Amino acid sequence: MVAFPNAKINLGLYITEKRSDGYHNLESVFVPVGWSDVLEILPASETSFRSTGLPIPGETSTNLCLRAYEQLRKDFDLPPVRIHLHKVVPIGAGLGGGSSDAAFTLKVLNTLFDLKLSTEALEAYARPLGSDCAFFIRNEAKFCVGKGDEFSEIMLNLAGKSILLVYPDLHSSTAEAYAGIRPRPAQAQWTQVLQQPLHTWQASITNDFEQSLFPKYPQLAQIKRQLYEAGAAYASMSGSGSTVYGIFEGEVPEALFPQLTTWQGKL
Numbered sequence: 001m002v003a004f005p006n007a008k009i010n011l012g013l014y015i016t017e018k019r020s021d022g023y024h025n026l027e028s029v030f031v032p033v034g035w036s037d038v039l040e041i042l043p044a045s046e047t048s049f050r051s052t053g054l055p056i057p058g059e060t061s062t063n064l065c066l067r068a069y070e071q072l073r074k075d076f077d078l079p080p081v082r083i084h085l086h087k088v089v090p091i092g093a094g095l096g097g098g099s100s101d102a103a104f105t106l107k108v109l110n111t112l113f114d115l116k117l118s119t120e121a122l123e124a125y126a127r128p129l130g131s132d133c134a135f136f137i138r139n140e141a142k143f144c145v146g147k148g149d150e151f152s153e154i155m156l157n158l159a160g161k162s163i164l165l166v167y168p169d170l171h172s173s174t175a176e177a178y179a180g181i182r183p184r185p186a187q188a189q190w191t192q193v194l195q196q197p198l199h200t201w202q203a204s205i206t207n208d209f210e211q212s213l214f215p216k217y218p219q220l221a222q223i224k225r226q227l228y229e230a231g232a233a234y235a236s237m238s239g240s241g242s243t244v245y246g247i248f249e250g251e252v253p254e255a256l257f258p259q260l261t262t263w264q265g266k267l
């Protein structure tokens with residue numbers, strides 16, 4: 001069975017509190033985007049994992065696809081599987097790519113072996129695999145709080161708008177990015193803001209990680225500026241970086257950022 005684990009972006013991101021478990025509470029709107037890996041899982045005589053495409057750092061045994069398989073195997077007598085991941089989404093880029101691979105592995109195994117797990121049960125298996133992971137079970141735009149794994153509905157209408165994601169080949173560690181933030185209450189009136197025209201959002205929502213990363217990596221602020229100059233109605237860094245995106249009311253202008261890895265599509 002083949003699936004296409006996609007990336008996400010964050011619309012606004014506030015780190016509101018340091019928790020007693022070492023994690024941080026946040027507020028953000030998570031939105032799926034179409035930049036995707038390719039994941040194939042087949043029953044096999046023994047369990048194996050191989051990846052092609054972008055090289056994934058770390059031991060194969062720590063790959064989130066295998067960890068997701070092991071997570072289910074604690075409770076189900078799963079047959080061995082052969083997993084092939086073709087990695088396309090940049091890694092450690094604020095796009096949740098690894099978390100998406102893990103969530104899609106859970107969903108594929110649920111279907112392939114008819115485990116009859118509900119959406120809520122799949123989310124419970126996803127949570128220990130990464131704070132972003134549960135989001136990709138439903139994979140729908142949501143308002144997220146807690147560690148980024150508690151969701152509620154949000155009114156959001158971005159249908160038909162175009163997005164350009166720009167990855168400057170600059171790896172930023174999520175743990176380090178969190179460590180560089182001083183938590184503060186969220187500044188956004190989410191429900192009002194998201195009903196306003198897109199071009200007004202830049203005055204009303206921000207990503208707290210920009211404050212700590214932009215001074216360190218001026219290239220990121222420059223990409224954001226260039227996106228606005230090119231006509232983006234809203235531009236921001238995603239997650240803990242380093243991907244910066246621009247949302248356009250019409251088509252994305254041609255030939256932007258020819259030297260960098262980019263992806264463009266419709267929301």
Ligand SMILES: C[C@@](CO)(OP(=O)(O)O)[C@H](O)COP(=O)(O)OP(=O)(O)OC[C@H]1O[C@@H](n2ccc(N)nc2=O)[C@H](O)[C@@H]1O
Binds near residue numbers: 097132147148240
């Ligand atoms: C910043 C965000 C925003 O969407 O996205 P990315 O930049 O990773 O895409 C997420 O919170 C990233 O979630 P995820 O990448 O799943 O993080 P995890 O693997 O659970 O945690 C990695 C490390 O980040 C820190 N961490 C993560 C989530 C959180 N709410 N508080 C934290 O303090 C912890 O130090 C943790 O050890």
Ligand SMILES: Nc1ncnc2c1ncn2[C@@H]1O[C@H](COP(=O)(O)OP(=O)(O)O)[C@@H](O)[C@H]1O
Binds near residue numbers: 056058100132241
């Ligand atoms: N299938 C996978 N794809 C990407 N990264 C993975 C995967 N499995 C484990 N990882 C590890 O997860 C980390 C990056 O996760 P990723 O979700 O791409 O980043 P981010 O959370 O910043 O969007 C890397 O340290 C990488 O070694």
